[in-house]
Amino acid sequence: MSTPVPISSSARATTTEEARYRIDYPLAAARNTRVVALDEAAEMIVRAASEEDWGQARFYVAHDPGHDLITMAGETVPLAGELEQSNTVVLVSTAGENSEAAATIGAACKVRGIMTAGLVITPGRLSSEALLTLRPYARILLVPADEDDLVELLRATRA
Template sequence: MTSPPTLLNSCAWAATAREAAFRIDKPPARVRTSRVFALDPGAGTVVADLVRLPWHDTRFIPSVDLGRLDDELRDADFAMMIATADDGAAAASAIGHACAHRGITTAGIVLGLGYQTTEAVAALRPHARVLLVTEDRQDIVEILSEVGA
């Protein structure tokens, strides 16, 4: 027996009242110990704004000091890297390798238009389980909220 193919409009089916009954409407069962790294000065400004919001156990790193990376990742189980420009590729690679070695789940957020940040996207792609290119800062807040940061 074969199942029908997934159609492009399949996601719309999940928006029905019947499907909504199966959604989980409560916060994550466990709070993650999260780190949010700014990979460039523009991302540092974004991270400085995020600090003002209420979070559980999240440490925000507005400028990456690779010499302190071991300390920054101690006890972390989720790391988000934020880029707004192409000049954080080396930091993205170092953080990504360190997280992979420790089994830390990673996400990469590139704020800006994709064609303006191609190197940032290329640097984050091999190291981020989730990679989002967006122009909306609120996407960062939503992702952090969903992972229980």
């Protein structure tokens, strides 16, 4: 008489009983991320990141008061329209400029339930005007961020 061979966890996972616990819908599509530069140095970083191939990410520059955004092609578009299909906004700052725009965008995101992230690109410095500008409006804040952190963040969030 032979001894029964124990079933492996891989084999057990393929049973009908275990199949009912599987998630049977596809992964979510790429996030509709909006990346907004708040100053001239941040614009150069955002522009460089925009040149990569992204799913639904769109890239802008904002100036006070922040009701309009400027695309990388120089077109002016209303903030409200750009947030309509968005589920993530990344604010990028190096100098703390355009704090009113950061406040406008942050408030608009909060009302719509859009997740906001802030990148304070001030390598080697833990405090700056950029940090003070973004802190109230970013649910996630990367400080001090390096220039390549924006691309890594976008990849991590499947932008």
